[in-house]
Amino acid sequence: xxxxxxxxxxxxxxxxxxxxxxxxxxxxxxxxxxxxxxxxxxxxxxxxxxxxxxxxxxxxxxxxxxxxxxxxxxxxxxxxxxxxxxxxxxxxxxxxxxxxxxxxxxxxxxxxxxxxxxxxxxxxxxxxxxxxxxxxxxxxxxxxxxxxxxxxxxxxxxxxxxxxxxxxxxxxxxxxxxxxxxxxxxxxxxxxxxxxxxxxxxxxxxxxxxxxxxxxxxxxxxxxxxxxxxxxxxxxxxxxxxxxxxxxxxxxxxxxxxxxxxxxxxxxxxxxxxxxxxxxxxxxxxxxxxxxxxxxxxxxxxxxxxxxxxxxxxxxxxxxxxxxxxxxxxxxxxxxxxxxxxxxxxxxxxxxxxxxxxxxxxxxxxxxxxxxxxxxxxxxxxxxxxxxxxxxxxxxxxxxxxxxxxxxxxxxxxxxxxxxxxxxxxxxxxxxxxxxxxxxxxxxxxxxxxxxxxxxxxxxxxxxxxxxxxxxxxxxxxxxxxxxxxxxxxxxxxxxxxxxxxxxxxxxxxxx
Ligand SMILES: *[C@@H]1O[C@H](CO)[C@@H](O)[C@H](O)[C@H]1NC(C)=O
Ligand SMILES: *[C@@H]1O[C@H](CO)[C@@H](O)[C@H](O)[C@H]1NC(C)=O
Ligand SMILES: *[C@@H]1O[C@H](CO)[C@@H](O)[C@H](O)[C@H]1NC(C)=O
Numbered sequence: 001x002x003x004x005x006x007x008x009x010x011x012x013x014x015x016x017x018x019x020x021x022x023x024x025x026x027x028x029x030x031x032x033x034x035x036x037x038x039x040x041x042x043x044x045x046x047x048x049x050x051x052x053x054x055x056x057x058x059x060x061x062x063x064x065x066x067x068x069x070x071x072x073x074x075x076x077x078x079x080x081x082x083x084x085x086x087x088x089x090x091x092x093x094x095x096x097x098x099x100x101x102x103x104x105x106x107x108x109x110x111x112x113x114x115x116x117x118x119x120x121x122x123x124x125x126x127x128x129x130x131x132x133x134x135x136x137x138x139x140x141x142x143x144x145x146x147x148x149x150x151x152x153x154x155x156x157x158x159x160x161x162x163x164x165x166x167x168x169x170x171x172x173x174x175x176x177x178x179x180x181x182x183x184x185x186x187x188x189x190x191x192x193x194x195x196x197x198x199x200x201x202x203x204x205x206x207x208x209x210x211x212x213x214x215x216x217x218x219x220x221x222x223x224x225x226x227x228x229x230x231x232x233x234x235x236x237x238x239x240x241x242x243x244x245x246x247x248x249x250x251x252x253x254x255x256x257x258x259x260x261x262x263x264x265x266x267x268x269x270x271x272x273x274x275x276x277x278x279x280x281x282x283x284x285x286x287x288x289x290x291x292x293x294x295x296x297x298x299x300x301x302x303x304x305x306x307x308x309x310x311x312x313x314x315x316x317x318x319x320x321x322x323x324x325x326x327x328x329x330x331x332x333x334x335x336x337x338x339x340x341x342x343x344x345x346x347x348x349x350x351x352x353x354x355x356x357x358x359x360x361x362x363x364x365x366x367x368x369x370x371x372x373x374x375x376x377x378x379x380x381x382x383x384x385x386x387x388x389x390x391x392x393x394x395x396x397x398x399x400x401x402x403x404x405x406x407x408x409x410x411x412x413x414x415x416x417x418x419x420x421x422x423x424x425x426x427x428x429x430x431x432x433x434x435x436x437x438x439x440x441x442x443x444x445x446x447x448x449x450x451x452x453x454x455x456x457x458x459x460x461x462x463x464x465x466x467x468x469x470x471x472x473x474x475x476x477x478x479x480x481x482x483x484x485x486x487x488x489x490x491x492x493x494x495x496x497x498x499x500x501x502x503x504x505x506x507x508x509x510x511x512x
Contacts, residue, residue: 110391112161210242252439307488429487
């Protein structure tokens with residue numbers, strides 16, 4: 001496997017054991033857990049590690065002290081804790097003692113969790129067109145999930161966001177490695193934050209993280225069964241447009257395209273018949289099927305796959321075969337205007353390219369003072385990127401230089417979890433053609449759960465229909481499947497108020 005030269009930059013870095021104090025505004029707490037010290041006495045091979053936690057009281061771009069409690073830090077995982085996972089932790093602004101403790105994973109794989117922090121679930125947003133402290137100005141997100149939950153925004157796997165590794169041997173991750181390291185992270189997180197030991201814990205995220213979320217959740221339950229310390233109060237998981245059955249999810253794009261009137265009924269039927277229902281893995285010697293797929297691609301190739309109503313700002317998409325839906329972010333970045341010259345106000349117009357907004361996050365995250373405020377360890381990250389393209393998933397690829405896609409289908413983990421005392425919320429922006437709700441329903445159906453009190457019933461926010469919900473159960477397992485009407489791939493980015501209401505109700509064990 002070719003390894004990109006940038007990896008070697010990580011060699012011979014003398015990484016500090018813990019972070020220096022940068023400004024008087026920053027309070028540093030070092031915690032070396034007692035059991036860890038005890039371990040040190042027993043195992044000579046263990047190197048001394050310290051967890052670092054920093055309370056961040058101010059951030060460049062935001063005037064005055066932050067009105068919520070933000071902590072950033074690293075937790076080492078894997079052998080010799082060589083993988084240093086960076087997190088932002090926002091304590092609940094509601095009732096931190098009792099509100100759930102959730103971890104949010106941004107997908108990609110390789111996408112920094114700052115994307116969720118600014119564009120999806122709060123606590124902050126970019127104040128478009130305004131600058132402060134030489135960075136894009138920030139404002140508070142009125143629909144921040146941190147009002148009802150303690151949220152860990154985790155940069156995982158390694159080399160995502162500000163996370164890094166201490167040795168080049170461990171830069172490469174995989175679905176299974178990433179999942180077990182995230183589970184390890186969470187157990188260590190509550191060990192170093194014993195205040196949150198009792199809070200109900202949920203593993204949450206979006207898009208590609210649908211592959212790892214159920215694996216992490218199952219691993220936490222299993223670890224508890226095996227007596228791993230500390231016992232975590234894992235109660236379930238949540239996924240938004242979660243990639244789950246890779247082949248099935250890609251295949252479902254055809255039916256989705258038909259249902260939303262992008263292709264004709266005749267073309268849908270003939271493609272289905274000629275390709276035997278399999279488009280993602282269609283046989284290229286099947287000429288009739290290839291011709292159909294070509295016709296399909298002609299009709300949907302210029303549609304924005306992440307939100308079919310948004311303008312398409314990306315390369316034409318080969319929708320169903322070879323399934324290469326991923327945005328080419330290099331191209332995107334090149335075509336982006338110099339960041340300082342971005343238009344002045346919120347830019348929701350006919351020609352609005354949502355992705356351009358992410359440049360603001362890139363600009364903010366690469367600012368030296370921002371990194372200092374967040375206590376990013378000096379010299380560990382050459383450049384913060386929204387998504388690490390050396391990991392990014394493309395259907396059909398088995399690996400990328402920094403990542404091996406070794407789980408094709410995570411349905412089996414949902415099956416395992418359906419035998420536990422566990423709650424799941426799966427939501428789908430119904431205007432997403434990347435991981436369409438059609439495929440999500442297919443794998444949920446394959447679990448043979450019993451439909452309980454709702455079957456595609458509307459759910460409401462402010463008296464308006466916000467989507468449709470179906471509730472399922474088996475023994476002590478419950479699953480709520482909800483569409484979010486009008487939302488694209490990253491549903492909370494498109495329908496923030498609706499998604500906030502939905503999770504608020506779900507966290508409170510109420511009907512959504
Ligand atoms: C995954 O999708 C494939 C292709 O559509 C299908 O054959 C398979 O049964 C699905 N598996 C599960 C567990 O849903
Ligand atoms: C669901 O039911 C079908 C048909 O009875 C069976 O073949 C399949 O194994 C079941 N799946 C699960 C996850 O129980
Ligand atoms: C469901 O939970 C209850 C209470 O914890 C327990 O007694 C019961 O055995 C569980 N049922 C199954 C099928 O796991």
